[in-house]
Amino acid sequence: MGGIFVQSKAITEVAPAPLRALWVAALALAVAAAQAIAPPAQAAPEDFSQLAEQVSPAVVNITTSATVAGRDGPGVVPEGSPFEDFFREFQDRNGPTPPRRSSALGSGFVISEDGFIVTNNHVIERADEITVEFFEGFELEAEVVGTDPNTDIALLKVEPDGPLESVRFGDSDTARVGEWVMAMGNPLGQGFSVSAGIVSARNRALSGTYDDYIQTDAAINRGNSGGPLFDMDGRVIGVNTAILSPDGGSIGIGFAMASNVVKGVIDQLREFGETRRGWLGVRIQDVTPDIAEGIDGLDEARGALVTDIPEGPAREAGMETGDVILTFDGREIEDTRQLVRIVGNSPVGQTVRLTVLRDGKTRTLSITLGRRETAEGAVPAAQPEEDAPSEPREMEVLGLTVSALTDELRAELDLSDAARGLVVTDADPASEAYEKGLRAGDVIAEAGQEPVEMPADLRSRIEEARDAGRRSLLLLVRRGGEPRFLALSVDQAE
CATH class of the missing domain: 2.30.42.10 (PDZ domain)
Known part of the structure; x- marks a missing residue:
């Protein structure tokens, strides 16, 4: 706007009065239009004190304890070790190691005034005693309502004397990268603690099937697990679960399971005590x-x-x-x-x-x-058995040597009688097929989404793909019974 102002001033100094009035009016309209279309400035919050005061009563520290079994034997060196006799003699003098109690720390938050509490599954896993410490200083024993290891979420229940302060879930899908967030919990056993940062990324996947993590640079350390990640409206948009760190301390890369995933899990745990996906x-x-x-x-x-x-x-x-x-x-x-x-x-x-x-x-x-x-143990149903080819034949194609299945190959590869396809007996290390992971012992079950049982079938699928103007052929390959698709170029196929 400074450039516009300087330019308009130079013009109005040499223009007649009526024209100057028109220029001033036009300038005012331009300024108003620019302000109307400009995005609103997002100022940083002055501080987080009001938000922290608002939500702190609903955030809890969790202490768990469990009995760790003792050892009856040496157990500290491998069997057959030259030191085995020494440690066995030491064990005989001191007796077996008795069971001992171990403890762990974590965080959580209250989601209902009657005492339902959310935390991480790994915080309370294998615990036989769970103690919840509230912000006001009192403690209550908690029982496990249900857990979901797939999302690392657990639901606890305490029996309070009166209504508890609670927080609500927000919509994690509306969280935007760059927005302010605040994490609360019990880092390293130091008690109630607050850290702030921004949403660094969304839709992160770590290792689980249902992963949907919010990444944040708000400090998250050991003991923060299970604690809430708040937006600026005091709604929980994530459950602090993991950090990326070379030494176990915060380096500004933390992960919170998105609230929209957690809400569905909690609803099922609350209703059924388990997940029903x-x-x-x-x-x-x-x-x-x-x-x-x-x-x-x-x-x-x-x-x-x-x-x-x-x-x-x-x-x-x-x-x-x-x-x-x-x-x-x-x-x-x-x-x-x-x-x-x-x-x-x-x-x-x-x-x-x-x-x-x-x-x-x-x-x-x-x-x-x-x-x-x-249905976790479901396996593919066996197909009706068909007669194997009387004489096995081999062919080199697509950088592979393939052979029809025989009884000998079935036994060598530990394949069931129901297995069908072409066996890869060799793969040229310089070929595209080798580069994409095909190896001897793989079974090509389909080519071009059609079954193949003889090498000539594969050759026919290649010609069909060429005739149709396609540059690649889709193969269904099984290795150890596990299927996957891959595509190989047919442009150079012989």
């Missing part, structure tokens, strides 16, 4: 750009590619291996992580509509979800 009954993998190139009708890398279908809801609904799941209950699916979270958050028994891409065309399937917790 929806289960589709498929094994899936992400669609990469080269895989998308090998799938008819898929113009970009999106969706979740079905690699296997055990007995369950999806098989009953007619889903097939090689289907690409594009939508679930009306929601577009970008990748496998998103699909797993959406399905897991859906009610058991709910009937949903899925759009899948198959043979270049979309289809709609109606599937009634099962329960994941009761």
Whole structure:
């Protein structure tokens, strides 16, 4: 605006009075318009004292204790060690090590006036005594209502004499990178402590199936686990769970499980004492750009590619291996992580509509979800046995040497009688197939989303892909029974 002002002043000094009036009016309109479209300035809070005072009564310190079994034998050196006799003699003189008590510290927060408390599962795991210390100084014994190791969330219950101060969950999906947040807890056993920072990133995944972490630079240390991460309105948008650190101390990279994940878990733990997640009954993998190139009708890398279908809801609904799941209950699916979270958050028994891409065309399937917790041991059903080829044949193609399955190969690779496909007996280290992970012992079950059992079948799929103008061929490969898709270029195939 300074440049505009200087320029307008120079003009008005040489212009007639009526024209100067017009220039002043135009300048005023320009300033007003610029202020109207400019984003509002986000000033840093003067301090966090009011927020800390508001929410502190609902934040708790958690102390747990457990009995650690003693040792009856030496146990401190490997069996057969040259020092084994020495330690055994020492043990005999001093007797067996008696059981001992160990303790751990963590944090949590109250979500209802009648005493429900949220914390991390790893804070209270294997504990036989849980003591909750409140901000006002009193303590109560807590019982475990339920836990969910998948999200590292636990729900506790205390029996207070009167209503407790509590906090509410906020909407973690509305948290924006750069917004101020405040963490509270019991770092390193120092008692109630506050730290502040910003949202550094969202939608972080660490190692769990249902991970959705908010990353923050607010100081989080050991003992903060299970404590709340507040937005500036005093709503909990995350549960402080983990840190990234070379030495165990805070370096400004902390992770809080997003509240929208936690809310669903807590509701189930509160109602059932356990989680009840929806289960589709498929094994899936992400669609990469080269895989998308090998799938008819898929113009970009999106969706979740079905690699296997055990007995369950999806098989009953007619889903097939090689289907690409594009939508679930009306929601577009970008990748496998998103699909797993959406399905897991859906009610058991709910009937949903899925759009899948198959043979270049979309289809709609109606599937009634099962329960994941009761289906963890599901395995693919065996297919009817067929006669093996009388004479095994081999072929070199795509940098691979492939052979039809024989009884000898089944025994050598420990494959079931139901296994079907071509066995990779060798892979050229200079080939694209080797670069993408194919090795001797892998079984190619499908090529171009069609079964292959003879080397000639694979050659035919390559020619079909070329004739259709595709640059790559999609293969379904099994290793140790685990399926995955990969795409190989057919441009250089012999």
